[in-house]
Amino acid sequence: MDKIKLNIDGKEVEADKGMNVLEAARQAGIEIPSLCYLRHINEIGSCRVCLVEVEIKGTKTLQASCVYPATEGLVVYTSSPRVRRVRRTMVELLLSDHHRECTTCIRNLNCELQNIADNLGIRNIKFTGEMKSLPVQNKNSFIVRDYNKCIKCRRCEAICSKVQEVNVYSAINRAYDTSLPPPSCRICPRWPA
């Protein structure tokens, strides 16, 4: 495996060729928070929580580290003031239309979104927008789907289509209206959604 050298937070770091910046940083012991990323399964950069600053020819741009390839001589800042500020905004945006009923939630204290919000110290959310109220789909005997808590990371879709190769989930609509899968979907013949 070819090795490359890059600079993350002022530290010279060695990484394998073909790795993304997120993996390279984690391999070097530098933690970048991530949400939608699942190694080799879901690498789509949809949640933008893993944003870092990448410096090319003196210009710094914000990039999602999970989909940005690590290249020789790359300079990366994972925790600059700008990164921290923007990252916090990204999570606030995710939380702005998320049904935040944490104390009564089945995943309370075991939720990745909650965990990240806690780590970033989010105490209030600037954004007050539309809040979805979709019906909870619980009429089958095994899985409950509550799309009001969906953050569109598409990990369910990725694992279903890439690992299990069953392809139950697929996204419909765009932007704010994106849903996985359509609410009218019937998950099983005997147990309508």
Add this chain to the structure above:
Amino acid sequence: MACITCGQCAIACPTASITEKECIDSVWEALEDPDKYVVVQTAPSIQVTLGEVFGYPVGTVVTGKLVAALRRLGFDRVFATDFTADLTVIEEAHELLERLDGRGKLPLLSSCSPGWVKFAEHFYSEFLDNLSTCKSPHEMFGALTKTYFAEKEGIDPKRIVVVAIMPCTAKKYEASRPEMGTEDFKDVDWVLTTRELARMIRQAGINFNQLPDEDYDVPMGISSGAGSIFGSTGGVIEAAVRTAYFLTTGKEMDLLDYEELRGFSGLKEAWVELKGRPIKVAIAHGTGNARVLMDRLRAGEQFDYVEIMACPGGCVGGGGQPIFGGREHKEISLDYRHNRADALARIDYSKELRRAHENPSVKKIYEEFLGHPLGDISKNLLHTYYTPRGKLPGFNYGGTKGSHAGHVKENIPPQDNQYVPKDGKVDEQKLQ
């Protein structure tokens, strides 16, 4: 496409958008009802994963504490699904030998994983005759609890509630299948996932870490090492081959551990000597790998015995196993699942009983109740049939009975018209 109910999406979901359907309240209700006799069974993999929720490192065996916790919760009897896994081994080993004799289709496909069964019903319905007609161990357990155990203990089966602690959301679906039971009772009443059990233990305020180690109840809590390894990929075949070898040669196998059968590559093949001829076995886990294997079968490749588990890693990676909102999302990684599987292998090594047919409780149940493997009673109680369903949800092409060797003897409930096609045949054209 149609859902196979494996629950991997619930494991992958970072929030509570996709979760298992909880039935904790119904179980509490049954426990609180003085008229009900609540019997609980725990799947082999629960003993190596439940500890994670209470802070133990991955791969810690907490069998004793698990049993103690269930007693504290108020279950009347605490049994192990490992016991009926042993029984499944015996039934399936006999089925394999029967099919090797030319009665029934080869390859024999295992049927322990309900996610895989539903996958086959949807996407590979032409192979339904190849599926072993054995019910999965937890359904066998339910059927026997409400017949053999009820009779032995003199309890009215209607009073018995069977609760299954499973690593699996597909087991919840399986338990709700109409063919899993008789007119009088459902084999298994409630299925709880590992996560739900952990929540119940917390709700009851039980300090899991301080619990003493206790043993399963007899008779249906005695199990061999063969039953334990059901919980990881490769285990079913390994267990069945151990027993089939004994049945054909009358000798125990020298080499007890088929290393080549275990481990975590997605697709494995091996040759095993049985009945004086080499038989080709294959193992796949994760339905993505199953698809590769099934497409090879479709293309005409010959195998004799195939084990498929719907979840990557087998039950240790099941959709009902503990989830941690941690950084790497470890439960999804195969390394993590491997550690859990290693713990199951350690249980197997540590047991004096390593082969299913040595299990004294299993011997006894054949003497007292079932007669012999693949006998009439076991065909009625322990075997089932499958339904071709088509690739898209919402279709049902009618029931199919295992047409080989006549294992399932008309045990389709008469009222269940939905599953019995009018002319008694499956319309082949519709299946295309």
